[in-house]
Amino acid sequence: MAFLELENLNKEFGTHRAVDGLTLAVEKGEFVSLLGPSGCGKTTTLQMIAGFVEPSGGAIRLEGRDLLAVKPARRGLGIVFQSYALFPHMTVAENVSFGLEMQGVARAERGKRVGETLELVGLGAFAERHPRQLSGGQQQRVALARALVIRPRILLLDEPLSNLDAKLREEMQIELRQIQRGVGTTTILVTHDQAEAMALSDRIVVMNKGRVEQIGPPHEAYERPATPFVANFLGKTNLMNGASVRPERVSFATSGLAGTVRTRIFQGNHWLYQIDTAGGLVTVIRQNSGEAMPAEGAAVHLAWSGS
Amino acid sequence: MKSTPYLLALPALLLFAVVVIAPLGMTVALSFHDWGQYKGIEPVFILKNWKEVFTDSYYGEMFGRTFRIALLVTLITAVFGAPEAYILNRMKSPWRGIFLLVILGPLLISVVARTLGWALLFGGNSGLVNKALMSAGLISAPLPFMFTETGMVVALSHVLMPYMVLSVWAALQRLDPQVENAAVALGAGPLTTLRRIVLPQAMPGILSGGIIVFALAASAFATPAIIGGRRLKVASTLAYDEFLNTLDWPLGAVVAVLLLAALVTIVVVANWLVERRYAAVFR
Secondary structure (H helix, E strand, O other), X not given: OOOEEEEEEEEEEOOEEEEEEEEEEEOOOOEEEEEOOOOOOHHHHHXXXXXXXXXXXXXXXXXXXEOOOOOHHHOOOEEEOOOOOOOOOOOHHHHHHHHHHHHOOOXXXXXXXXXXXXXXXXXXHHOOOOHHHOOXXXXXXXXXXXXXXXXXXXXXXXXXXXXXXXXXXXHHHHHHHXXXXXXXXXXXXXXXXHHHHHHHOOEEEEEEOOEEEEEEOHHHHHHOOOOHHHHHHOXXXXXXXXXXXXXXXXXXXXXXXXXXXXXXXXXXXXEEEEEEEOOEEEEEEEEXXXXXXXXXXXXXXXXXXXX | OOXXXXXXXXXXXXXXXXXXXXXXXXXXXXXXXXXXXXXXXXXXXXXXXXXXXXXXXXXXXXXXXHHHHXXXXXXXXXXXXXXXXXXXHHOOOOHHHHHXXXXXXXXXXXXXXXXXXXXXXXXXXXOHHHHHHHHOXXXXXXXXXXXXXXXXXXXXXXXXXXXXXXXXXXXXXXXXXXXXXXXXXXXXXXXXXXXXXXXXXHHHHHHHHHHHHHHHHHHOOHHHHHHOOOOOOOHHHHHHHHHHHHOOHHHHHHHHHHHHHHHHHHHHHHHHXXXXXXXXXXX
C-alpha cells in the first residue's frame, strides 16, 4: 500500500472535466511533480488533496485512510502557495508559529521549533521582520518554513518558484531539494516548468487536459516519452522518420541527411542550430568545445544515434 | 522649467484660496466681533463670544451630544458595515455587482429624502412602522424616534453606512485570496481565521472608514435638522440657528470654528495613530 493514493480522481466544473480519471500512488518520502500546461488540471488536483476543492468522483487515501472525510483544517498538510499567502500583519516568527499555535503546542516548544525551522531555511536573522520588508526569495522561504514547521504528513507546493527571477529560481531549486531530502517529507509539486520538475522530482506526472500522459522518473520520461505531447512538453524534439530525436542527439557528420544551416545561435555553453533538410526543419544542439562550427548558409550532413 | 508645476497649480490654488481659505478666515475673524440685538455686528476684537461658549454649559451639552452621536454612528457603521463588506467581497458576480448597487443606492438619493423616509416610518402616531406595530398589539404607544438621539443615530448610521462599507471593501480587496486557505491548512477554524487573519487586515479599512464616518456624522446638518429639529440641537444645527434665527453671527461663527477645529484635530490625530500603528505592515 502506497503512502498517498489518488484513485480515479475526477473533477467537473459544469460540463468541463478539469481532472479526468487521475490515478497515482506516492511513496513515503517521495518527491512527485504534477507537470503540465495551464488548465491541465494539476492545480485542481493539488486543491483536492488540500481539501479546498471537492472531487466529483474518486478517492484520496493517506496511509490507507480516506482523506476526503477529513476537514481541510484537520488534514495536517503543509502548503506553499504560488502567492506565498503570508499573513502580512504578523512578523516572520508569528507567521511560522501560527500553525503550531493551532496545534496547541506549548509556547516554549513553539519558540524552539520556529527558531530551528527559520535556521533551516536560512532566515534566522529575520524573525522579527514583517513579510513586506522581505525580498521575494525570502518570502518564499518563510512560506516554506511555515509549511514545514508543523511537520506535515505531505508538503504541497503550488508553483512555489514561479514568482522568482531565473537565477534565484535555480538557487531555490537546489535549496528546496536539499531541504526536502533533509527532512524527508513526502512532497507534491505543481509546476508548468519542465526544467523545475526534472530538477527536483523523483517522479513526474505529465498531465494534459485533465488526463495523465505519463508517470515516471524525469530521465525516463525525457528519454522515452510515452506520447508526442510528453516529448514536446519535456523539451525540444525533432521528428526523424517518425521517431522523436532530441536536438542534442543530432550531430554534424561527413555523410548522412544533407541540409543547410538556416540560423545559428550562440548560447555560451552550447550552440543552437536550425537546419533546412529534405525532411523539414531540424533543431540541433551542440556543446561548445571551443572548436570552429558550421556558419549560417553552410552545407552540412546530419547523423543521430539510433539511425 | 522648474516653476512649471507651480504655475500649473496656480489657478486651482487661487480658486481654493478665494472660495475656501478666505471665507474661513472671515469666519474666524467674525467670531471675535461684537453683536447686539439693536446695534448688529460691530467689527471689534473681543473674546466675549468665546468666553460664553466655553463657560455656558448649554454649549458644552451641544458639543457633547454632537460627538456622542458621531461616536455611536461610527461604532454602529463599523459593526454592521465591516461584515457587510466581507460578505460582499466573497460574493460572485453577478450578485456582487447587484448588492454593491444596493449598498451604494442610498448615495444616489438626497440625504433629505432619505431622512424624511425615516420620519415617515417612525414619526409619531401616523408613522408607518409605529402604526403597524401598534395595530399588531406589540406596542401600546408609538416608539419614540423623532426628536430623540436614538433616532438621529439610526438615521445617520443608515446615511453614512456606504462610506464604511466601501472603505472596508477596499481594504479587503488587497487581501490575498489564498491567505484564508493558508490559515485553514494550518489548522485554523473559520472563526479563528476571521479573527486572527481577516480582521487585522481589514482593520486599516475599518479605521479609515471610521474617520470618514465620524467626520461626516459630527458635521452632518440635514439629518439632525429633520430628526432633531429645534428641540434636540447638535453643533451644526446650533450654528445654523445662531446665524439665521438669532442673527448672532459672531456666536454662530464661534460654534462653527470650534466644530471645525475639533474635527480637524480628531481626524489628524486619529489618522496619524493609524498610520503609525500600521506603518510596518501596510506600506
